[in-house]
Amino acid sequence: xxxxxxxxxxxxxxxxxxARLRCSPMKGHSHVYxxxxxxxxxxxxxxxxxxxxxxxxxxxxxxxxxxxxxKEGPSILRIQQVVRGDSAAYFCASSPxxxxxxxxxxxxxxxxxxxxxxx
Amino acid sequence: DAKTTQPPSMDCAEGRAANLPCNHSTISGNEYVYxxxxxxxxxxxxxxxxxxxNETNEMASLIITEDRKSSxxxxxxxxLRDTAVYYCIVRLITGGGNKLTFGTGTQLKVEL
Numbered sequence: 210x211x212x213x214x215x216x217x218x219x220x221x222x223x224x225x226x227x228a229r230l231r232c233s234p235m236k237g238h239s240h241v242y243x244x245x246x247x248x249x250x251x252x253x254x255x256x257x258x259x260x261x262x263x264x265x266x267x268x269x270x271x272x273x274x275x276x277x278x279x280k281e282g283p284s285i286l287r288i289q290q291v292v293r294g295d296s297a298a299y300f301c302a303s304s305p306x307x308x309x310x311x312x313x314x315x316x317x318x319x320x321x322x323x324x325x326x327x328x
Numbered sequence: 329d330a331k332t333t334q335p336p337s338m339d340c341a342e343g344r345a346a347n348l349p350c351n352h353s354t355i356s357g358n359e360y361v362y363x364x365x366x367x368x369x370x371x372x373x374x375x376x377x378x379x380x381x382n383e384t385n386e387m388a389s390l391i392i393t394e395d396r397k398s399s400x401x402x403x404x405x406x407x408l409r410d411t412a413v414y415y416c417i418v419r420l421i422t423g424g425g426n427k428l429t430f431g432t433g434t435q436l437k438v439e440l
Contacts, residue, residue: 213371240425252372252430264425300371304426316362317426319371 211236213303213320214283221326222291230286230323234303241284242302242317243276252300258284291327298322332416337435340410346403348434350416353397359418361392362428363401367412372430375401375414406438 214233222228234241243255245268257265258278269276273291278284288295302317333351340346352361363375376383376390378399383390389402403410415433 242425242427244428244430246369251432252366252428254427254429257425257427265427298369302372302426302428316374316377317428318374321371322369 213238213301213318215299215301215320215323217323218321219324219326221328223328224292225290228288228291228295228325228327230288230299230301230325231283232286232301232303232320233283234301235318237305238303238318239306240304240317241278242304243284243286244300244302244319246298246300246322248297255286288325291325293327296325296327298324332418332431334414334416334431334434336432337437340403340406340436340438342407342438342440343405346406346410346436346438348401348403348414348416348436349398350401351398352416352418355396355418356420357396359420361390361396361399362417362419363388363390364415364417364428364430365410365412366415366433367409372415406436408438408440410436411438412436 213235216231241258244252245255246252255268256276261280273289275287300319300322302319304317360377360379362377364372366372376385376388378390392399413433413435415430417428
């Protein structure tokens with residue numbers, strides 16, 4: 210059972226370009242979460258998605274950032290017109306659907322991240 | 329989700345037990361305690377979670393005090409590969425998803 214797959218692992222973009230980060234959740238997981246880790250800082254929640262729906266985007270910057278999780282294919286985190294401050298590690302996590310009180314296997318599993326460098 | 333407090337760093341000798349404490353004095357009755365770790369910029373790795381009973385799995389044991397205001401993660405025989413930042417997170421398990429709020433964690437250094 211493959212884990213959460215993120216690609217690319219490393220991405221270099223010039224200022225002003227677009228960055229697209231992909232995340233394929235674990236099999237059977239319908240919930241996807243994106244986190245950002247700036248250099249020497251902790252992980253910060255960005256967005257939570259289910260198939261075709263954004264559930265919680267309270268951690269997303271207001272401009273230039275967007276996320277989607279289509280019916281088919283991976284979840285995409287898109288950063289338009291990147292700036293040097295966007296350089297960070299971006300982690301995706303997935304978890305199974307919640308089926309009610311006493312649900313087992315509720316933990317989230319993380320991918321290995323995409324390291325974005327803006328030059 | 330309740331706030332947690334962890335020591336910023338700890339050292340442990342290889343082969344000895346590593347006991348990582350966490351305070352969560354404002355935890356509510358239906359909030360769980362989760363532990364994750366992050367090994368040198370890799371993706372966070374789930375370790376264990378519990379509500380009020382002590383839990384054990386192949387990686388670690390989780391001891392939660394009777395009043396649930398603190399807990400301890402125990403790595404019974406620490407190895408060099410256990411060097412990582414360990415995060416204690418308190419959260420509800422609901423249909424609202426698995427959003428995690430990471431604090432600063434404890435940097436555990438396991439040495440020879």
